[in-house]
Amino acid sequence: MKKILTFAFSAAVSVTVAQQKPLIDYVNPIIGTGGTAHTYPGPTVPFGMVQPGPDTGFGLWEHCAGYYYNNPTIIGFSNTHISGTGVGDLGDVMLQPATGSVKTERGDEKIPGSGYRSRFSHDDEKASPGYYQVRLLDHNVNVELTATERAGLHKYTFPRNADSSYVILDMGHVVTSEKGKTIWGFIQVVNDSTVLGYRLSKALATERYMYYAIRFSRPFSKFNLMKFQERISVAHPVQGSGDEVKAVFRYTTKHDKPLLVKVGLSAVDADGALANLDAEIPHWNFDKVKKQAEDKWERELSKVTAVKADNKTKTIFYTALYHTMLAPTIYMDADGRYRGVDNKIHQDSNFLNYTLFSLWDTFRAEHPLFTLLYPERVNDMITSMLMHYKQSAYRVLPKWSFHANETWTMIGYHAVPVIADAYLKGFKGFDSELALEAMKASANAPFEGMEYYKTIGYVPIDKEPEAASKTMEYAYDDWTIAAMAKKMGKTDDYNIFLKRSANYKNVYDSKINFARAKLLNGQFKTPFDPLHMRYGGDYTEGNAWQYSWFVPHDIGGLMTLMGGRDKFSAKLDTLLSMKETVNDMSGEQPYDVTGMVGQYAHGNEPSHHIAYLYNYADQPWKTQETVHKIMTRLYNNTPDGLAGNDDCGQMSAWYVWSALGMYPVNPAGGVYSIGTPSLSSATINLQGGKQLVVKANNLSMANRYVRSIKLNGRPYKKTWITHELLYRGGIMEFEMAGKPVKNWFTGNDLEAEKMLNK
Structure with missing residues (x-):
């Protein structure tokens, strides 16, 4: 899901390191395209709205991002994708170049030549930031892709001896792991090189509009519009519509140079798509667009430079950083227009509108990372959330929203900690009064057991599924509202929500030391x-072992409920050493729960903070040991190199934080628990020209324990550090050891928690 300091912070540390090669060369977009991570390999720009890329299948869980590494064929190249989620959507405006006799059906991947899909080889495939290339073996067409914020550029190199070639436009194609579909598609052939249209689809988003404009660099010789595999009547030869409408653009002469195809997108209208296209790609220079995309990635990746590590670790690190910038995405035309969650068209030149807020995932580490590395985007992201609130028929902040739709996916009201975190860190570029109003409204909306939570202090399982998880997550969100209200001087709001933040205690059974679902x-x-775990059970994608630790705002209170520090740490020991299985009583074990270390499930978000909890129990060496195990076992430079859904960058944000030696156990408030770095050194280039240098002297696979820490040359003896200190810039220097060092610190993370609650 996102720099150190001096006590005399009079001057920023300046570090000059000659880069041996561009940082984009350390990014491997193939990481996560296999296994269960569900990332995509196609090009985009940082936080871009358009992501052209290959689709290898649809309808299965592994196809949530359109591409699955183990599939042998490519159906086509659609222009929008979501990275890392457990439910699929998008796949707009799918194009497929082909040769030979025209085929208008996808065909069977097991029967070559049965449709327009084609076999491909990973030996002739390349993915890098801003660029993708693959050869379609059955058509002998080389495909290259690049992108701007609102447009994709395709480059098709056909064989020179091909007398007949064509490009399929399939508006019925939807990237989905479930029964998504095109509700209605429209194609209008404006002239022999321009096509306009739109698609209304239903998948994760229930009513999603996407308009498009396509320009071909070479006029096509002829075209046909197809519906249900039949030509549309010649009475309407230049336009067609329907839920399975397609177009075939034919070339009857040989290609003496590559065919370029521009695709502009807009959620507003076709004119907006065309304007976006012409504004961002006014020429036919593929290499220029590719270079501009690469330069944008190089600039954003350069927020962290001078990284010293082996090539494998650097590749995992920079790919993780890359993945954190695939969401949220821009959702606004070049002229400032955008489609709101009220389905109306709005225009605003005062902010850049974003969408794709996977907040149950990204509030934990990705959004806190943005406040450190990409602060220039934070205010606009929060303003986008506030506009969602104002436009929402329910008057609530986004929960899991994208493309002008609230999907109501997952639990909690986790826009709240994102906003509170930014406010508590001093971000002022959004309306804080409106923000607090929206936060309170979201925390009081009569959904998902809130009426019970407010009156009896917990969500009852006989009235609402996943009640134990909901109670605990609501309590945390309430604490963040209290913290922001306190800083704003809103005493009544502070008292109300601080009291609510203790509701997690109402579902904790101290007799057996687990959070449990309670009846009315x-x-x-x-x-x-x-x-035990199952979808719709007592917990959300987890079990009692995993969820009983979710009290990030009051670990001290949780420790008391467990019987004190020793019992708390002993329970952590047991969690991490148990058999790596689940007792599936129902036969519906959530497939999101992966990446097991004992009963710790790194492949899903509720576990992400747990490894750092030893810091609260005066045993930071166990945090270091566990974090090192997770980083080295569950991240790799392979297609299956992520342990579970990347979830719009949260899994990757965990690695970025941890590789730098820290993590936000409490995602709001600006305190980070110290772990163990995986980089020997890194320079974080902060806003305003300051730098934070993180060093880990004597770091190796064996030397994973912290011997001591210095902050700007002075001993630092806390197991935590504040955002404020980091943001001043300076040098944070770890000395590493091969055995646990148990006396280097004098202050544990409970100190920080008490500080935040003063």
Whole structure:
């Protein structure tokens, strides 16, 4: 899902390091395209709205991003994709170049030549930031792709001896892991090189509009519009519509140079798509667009430079950083117009509108990372959330929203901690009064058991599924509202939400030391098995072992409920050393729960902070040991190099933070728990020209324990550090050791928690 200091911060540290090669060369977009990470390999620009790329399948879970590394064929190249989610969508405006006799059906991947899909080889495939290339073996067409913020550029090199070639436009194609579909597609052939249209689709988003404009660098010889594999009547030869409408653009002469195809997109109208296209790609120079995309990535990746590590670790690190910038995405035309969640067209030149807020995931580490590395985007992201609130028929902040749709996916109201974190860190570029109003409204909306939570202090399982998780996550969100209200001087709001933030205690059973689902009558639900999990059960994509730790705002209170520091740390020991299985009583084990270390599930977000909790129990060496194990076991430079869904960058943001030696256990408030770096050195280039240098002297696979820390040359003996200190710039220097060092610190993370609660 996103620099150190001096005590006499009079001058920023300046570090000059000759880069041996561009940072984009350390990014491998193929990481995560296999296994269960669901990332895509195609090009985009940082936070860009358009992501042209290959689609190898649809309808299965592994196709959530359109491309799955193990598939042998490519159906086509659509122009929008979501990275890392567990439910698919998008896949707009799919194009496929082909040769030979025209085929208008996809065909069977097991029967070559049965359709327009084609086999391909990873040996003739390349993915890098801003660029993708692959050869379609069945058509002998080389495909290259690049992108701007609002447009994609395709380059098709056909064989010179091909007498007949064509490009398919399939408006019925939807990237989805479920029963998504095109509700209506429209194609209008304006002339022999320009096509306009739109698509209304239903998948994760229930009513999503996308308009497009396509320009071909070479006029096509003829075209046909198809519906249900049949030509549309010649009475309407230049336009066609329907839920399975397609077009075939034919070339009957040989190509003496590559065919370029521009695709502009807009959620507003076709004129907006055309204007976006002409504004961002007014020429036919593919290499120029590619270079501009690469330069944008190089600039953003350069927020962290002078990284000293082996090539594998550097590749994992910079690919993780790259993945954190694939969401949220811009959702606004070049002229400032955008489609709101009210389905109306708005225009605003005062901010850049963003969408794709996977907040149940990204509030934990990705959004805090943005406040450190990409602060220039934070205010606009929050303003986008506030506009969502103003436009929402329910008057709530986004929960899991994208492309002018609220999907109501996952639980909690996690826009709240994102806003609170930014405000508490001093971001002023959004309306804080409106923000607090929106936060309170979202925390009081009569959804998902809130009426019970407000009156009896918990969500009852006999009235609402996943009740234990909801109670705990609501309590955390409430704490962040209290923290922001306190800083704003809103005493009444502070008192109300601070009291609510203790509601997690109402579902904690100290007799057996687990958070449990409770019935409306006040009794804990039975039977109870702490290993049991299923969708729609007592917990959200997890079990009691994983969810009982989710009290990031009051670890001290949780420790008391568990019986004190020793029992707390012993339970952590047990969690991390248990058998790596689940007791599936129902036969519906969530497939999101992966990347197991004991019962710690790194492949899903509820576990992400747990490895750092030893810092609260005066055992930071165990945090260091566990974090090192996760980084080295569960991240790799391979297609399956992520342990679970990347979830719009959250899995990757965990690695970025941890590789730098810290992590936001409490995502709001600006305190980071110190772990163990995986980089020998890194320079974080902060806003305003300041730099934070993080060093790990004597770091190796064996030397993973912290011996001591210096901050600007002075001993630093806390297991935590504040955002404020980091943001001043300076040098944070770790000395590493091969064995646990148990006396280097004098202050644990409970100190920071008390500080935040003063």
